[in-house]
Amino acid sequence: MAGFILRLGLLALLGGLLSACGSTRGPIAAGHGYEASDGYQSCVPYARARSGIDLRGDGWQWWDAALGRYDRSQQPRPGAVLVLQRTSRLRDGHVAVVSRVEGPRQIRVDHANWASGGLKGRVARDQVVVDVSARNDWSAVRVWYPPAGVVGNTVFPAHGFIHPNRRWASAALAD
Numbered sequence: 433m434a435g436f437i438l439r440l441g442l443l444a445l446l447g448g449l450l451s452a453c454g455s456t457r458g459p460i461a462a463g464h465g466y467e468a469s470d471g472y473q474s475c476v477p478y479a480r481a482r483s484g485i486d487l488r489g490d491g492w493q494w495w496d497a498a499l500g501r502y503d504r505s506q507q508p509r510p511g512a513v514l515v516l517q518r519t520s521r522l523r524d525g526h527v528a529v530v531s532r533v534e535g536p537r538q539i540r541v542d543h544a545n546w547a548s549g550g551l552k553g554r555v556a557r558d559q560v561v562v563d564v565s566a567r568n569d570w571s572a573v574r575v576w577y578p579p580a581g582v583v584g585n586t587v588f589p590a591h592g593f594i595h596p597n598r599r600w601a602s603a604a605l606a607d
Contacts, residue, residue: 475526475527483512484596492516492522494525503595506592508533508570513527514527521588527543528542528543534560542559543556547579560576570593571589571592574588
């Protein structure tokens with residue numbers, strides 16, 4: 433019983449701390465992998481600016497929009513954009529820029545607007561993404577959630593990676 437009361441007290445303390453961080457007045461300090469900021473940032477313009485990939489539309493629309501314009505693959509490379517599909521939890525899909533590849537099933541990404549509450553619209557850097565697909569093809573991923581300090585339990589379907597080199601530029605170099 434004492435352990436339960438102690439855990440309940442810790443949860444109340446944590447809730448108080450998180451509600452203080454959730455204030456929308458003034459800049460939010462950096463922490464939990466998030467940059468200090470006083471403005472809202474969406475994943476699409478952030479990924480466009482960070483990667484140089486000039487696509488428009490919601491995150492889930494980038495995969496089809498890249499066809500014939502940019503190289504697409506199931507292999508992550510630094511600078512590529514990971515495109516998450518639209519789901520009931522991700523109505524607009526999501527895009528994140530690969531900052532580094534740590535292994536065949538783990539990458540790090542920089543992205544915006546991944547969290548909720550007071551961290552909604554913030555930029556997160558160097559966040560873990562794990563490939564949990566059956567065929568090791570990055571079609572299903574789990575994403576780091578800094579406020580909880582864990583890779584989340586939710587499996588998100590992914591289209592793959594869009595690479596910043598334009599297709600026509602690649603083809604011209606091959607000639």
